[in-house]
Amino acid sequence: MPIITKISVAKRNKGRFHIYLDKGEGEEYAFTVSEDVLVKRQLIKGRKLTEKEIEAIREEDVLDKAFQKALNFLSYRMRSKKEVLQYLKDQEVQQEEASQLLDRLKDLNLLDDQMFAAAFVRTKKNTQKKGPLIIEQELYEKGISQRMIDKAMEEYPVEEQLNNAMNAASKKLSSYKSEAHRQKKQKLGQFLMQRGFTSSVVQQAVEESMKDNDDNLELEAIRKQGTKAVKKFSKLEGWEREQRIKQHLYQRGFSMEIIEEWLREQEEEE
Known part of the structure; x- marks a missing residue:
C-alpha cells in the first residue's frame, strides 16, 4: 500500500503542498494539495493511503482549487449566483461540482442574491444615478428573480428617483438652449426615458426643470x-x-x- 514519504511546500504557492509516495519502488511525486485538504485529510509522513483514497484526495483538491478561484472572484465585489456559476463554467468546473461550490459559498454567507440585489440598487442609484427600469433590467440579466428585484427596489423610493431625474434634466437642459420650448420638453423626456426613469417621474421632472424656461x-x-x-x-x-x-x-x-x-x-x- 502506498505510504507518504515526504511533504514539501510548493515554491510558487506557499499555501500548497507536494505529496510524495512510495509504492514499493522508491519515492516519487504523487500529487499536490491545499493546506485545507492537507489538514482535513490528515496527510502526514508515514501515513498509508489506498488508491481509492488517493483518487478521492485528488478530486477534492480539484474542487478546493475551484473554490479558491471562486473566493478570489468574490473578493472584488458582490456577485450574483448566476455570475459565479458562469465564472465556474468558464473555469471548466463541472455542473455537479459547481453546484456543490455554490452551496458551500451560501453556507458561508458569501453568496446571497437578495443582499446582492439590494447593494446593486444602492450603488446604481447613488453613483450612476440610473433610473429604476434600467436597474431592474440589469438585475434580471444577472439572474435575480422578480420577487427579489421587487424587494431590492424598495431601496430606491420615488422621491429619490425624482431627485435623480431632476438633477439629470437640469444638467442636460443646457445643451438644448437653442431649441424651442416644445422641442426641449420632448428631447428632455426622451433623455430621461433612456436613462430608465418611469413615465410619471419623467413627466414631473420635465415640468419642474422647465419652470424657469x-x-x-x-x-x-x-x-x-x-x-x-x-x-x-x-x-x-x-x-x-x-x-x-x-x-x-x-x-x-x-x-x-x-x-x-x-x-x-x-x-x-x-
Missing part, C-alpha cells in the same frame, strides 16, 4: 434658429420666403405665436 429664453432660441432659417431660404422672396421660414421654425417646435413675434421683430429691424 421663460419667454425670454424662447425668444433667444428662435432668434438663433431664425437666423439660420433666413440664410437657408435667402434665395426665395416675399410670401414664399416667409412661409418657408415659418414652416421651418414650426417644425422645430416653436409656436406660431412666438414665430409671429420674431417676424415682427425682424420687420422692425429692417
Whole structure:
C-alpha cells in the first residue's frame, strides 16, 4: 500500500503542498494539495493511503482549487449566483461540482442574491444615478428573480428617483438652449426615458426643470434658429420666403405665436 514519504511546500504557492509516495519502488511525486485538504485529510509522513483514497484526495483538491478561484472572484465585489456559476463554467468546473461550490459559498454567507440585489440598487442609484427600469433590467440579466428585484427596489423610493431625474434634466437642459420650448420638453423626456426613469417621474421632472424656461429664453432660441432659417431660404422672396421660414421654425417646435413675434421683430429691424 502506498505510504507518504515526504511533504514539501510548493515554491510558487506557499499555501500548497507536494505529496510524495512510495509504492514499493522508491519515492516519487504523487500529487499536490491545499493546506485545507492537507489538514482535513490528515496527510502526514508515514501515513498509508489506498488508491481509492488517493483518487478521492485528488478530486477534492480539484474542487478546493475551484473554490479558491471562486473566493478570489468574490473578493472584488458582490456577485450574483448566476455570475459565479458562469465564472465556474468558464473555469471548466463541472455542473455537479459547481453546484456543490455554490452551496458551500451560501453556507458561508458569501453568496446571497437578495443582499446582492439590494447593494446593486444602492450603488446604481447613488453613483450612476440610473433610473429604476434600467436597474431592474440589469438585475434580471444577472439572474435575480422578480420577487427579489421587487424587494431590492424598495431601496430606491420615488422621491429619490425624482431627485435623480431632476438633477439629470437640469444638467442636460443646457445643451438644448437653442431649441424651442416644445422641442426641449420632448428631447428632455426622451433623455430621461433612456436613462430608465418611469413615465410619471419623467413627466414631473420635465415640468419642474422647465419652470424657469421663460419667454425670454424662447425668444433667444428662435432668434438663433431664425437666423439660420433666413440664410437657408435667402434665395426665395416675399410670401414664399416667409412661409418657408415659418414652416421651418414650426417644425422645430416653436409656436406660431412666438414665430409671429420674431417676424415682427425682424420687420422692425429692417
